[in-house]
Amino acid sequence: MKLRQPLLGLAAAAAICATRSGPPDLKAVRQPMSALHVIAKMPIPGFPDWIGVDESIWISNKPKNSVSRIDPKTNRVVATIAVGKAPCAGLAADFGSVWVPSCGEGSIWRVDAKSQTVLAKIATGVADTEGGIAAGEGSVWMPCDASGVLARIDPKTNAVVSRIRISPGSYTAVTGERSVWVTSTKNNAVTRIDARSEKIQATIPVGPSPRFLATGLNAVWVLNQGDGSVSRIDPASNKVIATIPVGVPGEGGDIATGEGAVWVTAMGKPLSRIDPATNRVVKQFVGKGGDALRLGHGSLWLANHEFEEIWRIDPKGL
Numbered sequence: 001m002k003l004r005q006p007l008l009g010l011a012a013a014a015a016i017c018a019t020r021s022g023p024p025d026l027k028a029v030r031q032p033m034s035a036l037h038v039i040a041k042m043p044i045p046g047f048p049d050w051i052g053v054d055e056s057i058w059i060s061n062k063p064k065n066s067v068s069r070i071d072p073k074t075n076r077v078v079a080t081i082a083v084g085k086a087p088c089a090g091l092a093a094d095f096g097s098v099w100v101p102s103c104g105e106g107s108i109w110r111v112d113a114k115s116q117t118v119l120a121k122i123a124t125g126v127a128d129t130e131g132g133i134a135a136g137e138g139s140v141w142m143p144c145d146a147s148g149v150l151a152r153i154d155p156k157t158n159a160v161v162s163r164i165r166i167s168p169g170s171y172t173a174v175t176g177e178r179s180v181w182v183t184s185t186k187n188n189a190v191t192r193i194d195a196r197s198e199k200i201q202a203t204i205p206v207g208p209s210p211r212f213l214a215t216g217l218n219a220v221w222v223l224n225q226g227d228g229s230v231s232r233i234d235p236a237s238n239k240v241i242a243t244i245p246v247g248v249p250g251e252g253g254d255i256a257t258g259e260g261a262v263w264v265t266a267m268g269k270p271l272s273r274i275d276p277a278t279n280r281v282v283k284q285f286v287g288k289g290g291d292a293l294r295l296g297h298g299s300l301w302l303a304n305h306e307f308e309e310i311w312r313i314d315p316k317g318l
Contacts, residue, residue, distance in 0.1 A: 003125050022295050033270060033287035037314040039299065039306075040075035048303045048310055050233045053094035053296035054113060059303065059310055060087040060100060067091070067100055067111065072297040075219040075312060079116050082304050083109040090172070095155040103129045108142060110134055111159060120158040124136065124151040128171040130251065134213060136175030137195035143170050143182060149183060150193070164198050166191050176215030177235045183210040183222060190231075192223055192238060197265035201237035206231035207285075216257030217276045223248075223255040223264060230255065231262065232279060242279040244273050258295025264288040270302060283318055 044059055048068070052058040057070040060083075067087065069079040085104025092099040097119065098111040103126050110120040125144035136143040140153040144163070148170055152162040169186020180193040181202065188210060192202040208226025215221075219241075220233040228249035232242040248266035255264050262274035270290025273283045289304035289311070300313040 003152035003299070010297050022237075023104045026133065026281060029281055030284045030286050033285050033289060036271070036285055036311075037317065039314055041076060042070055042075060042077055042310045042312070043308060044310060045266075045308050047305055048308060049292050049305065050089075050091040050302055051085070051292055051303060051310075052091035052293050053301070054093040054098075056093075057115065057296065057301055057310070058091055058093055058098050058295075060091050062086050062088060065104075067098060070310065072299070074310075077124075080179075081111055081116050081118070083111065083118070084121065086129075088129040088131075091104055092133045092135035092140060093219075095138070097155070099133055099135055099140050099153075100132050101131075108140070108153065109135070120148070120223040122158055122160065123153065124153070124154060124160055131171035132210065134173040134175050134180065137180065139180060141175065142181050143173055148172075148184075150180070151196070162198055164193060166193070166200070167203065168189055171214055174213050174215050174220075176220065176298070179235075180248040181213060181220050182211055184223070185209050185211050187224075190220065190233065192235075204233055204240065206233070206236055206240060207243060212253060212255050214255045214257045214262070217260075220254055221257065221262050221274075223253055225253065227249060228266070230274060230277065244274055244279050244281065246274070246281055247284070248272065250264065252291050254292045256294050259298075259300070261315070263293055263295070263300060263315075265293045265302060267291055270304070271300075271313075 046064040047062040050060040059068045069076045084102025088103035088224045089101040100109040108122040127143040138177045142151045144151040148168040150164040154172040165183035173182045190204045207224030213222045231246040253266040264272040271285040292303035302311045
């Protein structure tokens with residue numbers, strides 16, 4: 001996706017200063033999960049987790065060694081495809097395929113989105129089970145070694161064409177602004193890599209133990225597991241311009257953009273909405289569920305491990 005230079009108005013600038021001066025009272029914006037407008041609940045027995053979005057919704061299932069396909073027109077699971085052992089570390093849907101990391105085999109499985117058949121198994125390595133694969137900028141990108149290596153896969157040949165040295169403890173990648181952005185959980189930083197030259201453009205300090213991240217809404221958004229905050233990076237300056245308290249520290253979680261907002265999920269607090277105009281959490285839903293999410297087809301898709309379900313949520317009014 002193409003990110004434009006953010007134009008911060010007076011309200012946004014004031015909100016950034018307020019955020020830095022002290023955290024807001026999140027209790028004031030909390031609601032029970034029962035307040036959500038859930039359009040549909042789709043059962044996926046096992047451990048429904050990572051989500052990919054194209055014309056369909058794709059869900060990985062680690063204990064079942066499979067990926068499920070949901071038809072957003074009917075809100076039904078229409079296919080379950082066997083993939084490599086212990087699918088993990090994200091799910092990417094692009095180039096007419098679904099790209100599934102296998103932690104049990106250290107490989108990427110490519111599944112054709114139309115025929116639902118496995119097209120290739122690509123030996124890469126997987127840096128960490130709690131990570132993320134990215135597809136975009138003409139390639140597929142996989143943090144493949146905890147020592148700090150990013151594998152670049154050519155979707156035309158299904159071959160690893162580069163292994164790029166990055167910061168140690170880097171596990172999750174996303175694409176945007178002709179770049180690849182990778183969090184270094186170990187070094188509390190985000191590495192920006194030029195997708196064409198493969199050169200490191202910037203190393204950006206963020207919050208403690210960054211893990212998951214998302215691009216969109218004129219920024220890069222980083223979920224810091226150490227303190228449960230979100231760092232907002234301006235891609236024009238490669239600097240953090242806001243640190244947003246979300247109150248979701250700990251392992252797991254996810255972050256995504258869409259429908260005019262930034263969304264964060266974590267166990268116990270399955271859904272938080274951040275307003276990008278004010279850099280504040282404006283709603284937070286608490287209760288059972290959550291831990292992976294994506295936006296697509298006008299809806300928010302939330303993976304609820306504990307229920308063994310995927311929830312389709314109407315983001316309007318949230």
